[in-house]
Amino acid sequence: MDLIEKIRQRARGTNKTIVLAEGIDERTLKAAEVIKKENIAKTILLGNEKKIKEQAEGKYDISGIEIIDPQTSPKTQEYASLLYELRKQKGMTIEKATELARDPIWYGTLMVKSKDVDGMVAGAITATADLFRPAFQIIKTAPGIGVVSSAFIMIVPDCEYGSNGIMLFADCAINPNPNAQQLAEIAISSAKTWKALMDDDPRIAMLSFSTKGSAQHEMVDKVIEATRIVKEKAPDLMVDGELQADAALVPKVAKTKAPDSKIAGHANIMIFPELEAGNIGYKLVQRLAKAEAVGPISQGLAMPINDLSRGCSAEDIVNVVAITALQASNM
Ligand SMILES: CC(C)(COP(=O)(O)OP(=O)(O)OC[C@H]1O[C@@H](n2cnc3c(N)ncnc32)[C@H](O)[C@@H]1OP(=O)(O)O)[C@@H](O)C(=O)NCCC(=O)NCCS
Numbered sequence: 494m495d496l497i498e499k500i501r502q503r504a505r506g507t508n509k510t511i512v513l514a515e516g517i518d519e520r521t522l523k524a525a526e527v528i529k530k531e532n533i534a535k536t537i538l539l540g541n542e543k544k545i546k547e548q549a550e551g552k553y554d555i556s557g558i559e560i561i562d563p564q565t566s567p568k569t570q571e572y573a574s575l576l577y578e579l580r581k582q583k584g585m586t587i588e589k590a591t592e593l594a595r596d597p598i599w600y601g602t603l604m605v606k607s608k609d610v611d612g613m614v615a616g617a618i619t620a621t622a623d624l625f626r627p628a629f630q631i632i633k634t635a636p637g638i639g640v641v642s643s644a645f646i647m648i649v650p651d652c653e654y655g656s657n658g659i660m661l662f663a664d665c666a667i668n669p670n671p672n673a674q675q676l677a678e679i680a681i682s683s684a685k686t687w688k689a690l691m692d693d694d695p696r697i698a699m700l701s702f703s704t705k706g707s708a709q710h711e712m713v714d715k716v717i718e719a720t721r722i723v724k725e726k727a728p729d730l731m732v733d734g735e736l737q738a739d740a741a742l743v744p745k746v747a748k749t750k751a752p753d754s755k756i757a758g759h760a761n762i763m764i765f766p767e768l769e770a771g772n773i774g775y776k777l778v779q780r781l782a783k784a785e786a787v788g789p790i791s792q793g794l795a796m797p798i799n800d801l802s803r804g805c806s807a808e809d810i811v812n813v814v815a816i817t818a819l820q821a822s823n824m
């Protein structure tokens with residue numbers, strides 16, 4: 494059974510309810526049909542009921558799936574009051590909270606916070622920043638975590654690197670320029686994500702344009718410091734840095750560039766030094782190597798909310814819903 498099928502199979506047993514905030518998006522409707530048919534989770538669609546039903550008519554069987562319109566829902570005012578209470582110290586007014594609670598992304602986030610659902614998936618038509626802003630403000634980070642980040646499981650066909658072609662890339666969606674402390678947290682959170690989804694041990698490479706002192710720059714110093722912090726905070730984790738991508742992945746290159754490293758040539762988790770490298774890197778591997786990019790899986794939130802790429806397919810949405818159900822059952 495391949496990894497995706499395994500994840501879907503495990504999600505089936507969790508019995509979770511996941512809200513899909515973009516009921517108006519056609520891929521989301523197709524995904525909702527598959528999720529129902531395969532019994533992966535119970536879903537709730539947000540949006541205008543008439544428009545959603547017209548969109549699905551004759552194409553997708555969404556019968557039996559609950560649709561809630563945040564504009565008219567009897568719960569909207571209750572959620573607005575909750576938002577006001579949570580954010581009044583930060584200048585939130587009841588008028589602003591009422592306006593925000595009518596927006597599907599904010600409404601869905603408030604459903605998660607109220608435990609009316611187990612998790613939320615959106616991002617097929619919403620930019621990442623607009624999805625995470627409410628999550629950061631309402632859901633907050635899990636205990637002991639300072640920074641929320643995101644990871645992609647990359648499944649690369651005909652590839653011997655990582656764990657038989659499977660790797661985790663982070664952070665590819667959230668933190669534009671993490672400092673050394675935040676980069677270390679991203680690595681530790683990524684190991685946790687890996688352990689939740691994979692059987693193999695995590696082997697973390699802290700990526701850079703330098704391998705073991707081959708270049709000197711303050712950007713390299715940040716990665717060296719982050720590696721030191723990971724080793725200090727999580728001494729059981731297998732981690733090394735700073736490593737270039739080829740030294741991290743390819744045993745032959747590792748022998749030359751980092752002969753003493755146990756991780757070099759065997760890494761399955763790639764921690765990118767900042768978001769430009771991470772976001773560009775995952776999209777290049779996805780498109781040029783025809784890799785499946787599962788995610789972005791968010792890490793470090795107190796309750797599960799997951800983003801999608803706006804370039805996602807319906808199958809991608811199904812997979813992220815399955816992962817969200819698994820995260821919900823592990824919290
Ligand atoms: C996600 C993002 C919007 C947050 O930026 P922001 O809203 O300006 O954040 P702010 O610094 O104003 O902080 C707002 C709140 O979010 C919290 N926050 C911001 N980033 C956070 C993070 N990574 N983890 C946890 N909390 C975070 C702040 O602590 C703050 O909380 P508070 O209001 O309760 O004090 C920003 O990091 C961003 O735009 N990232 C890039 C997203 C993107 O475009 N990705 C590329 C495509 S996937």
Ligand SMILES: CC(=O)OP(=O)(O)O
Pocket residue numbers: 616619620621665666772789801802803804
């Ligand atoms: C994760 C990501 O890059 O999302 P999008 O393609 O929607 O910007």
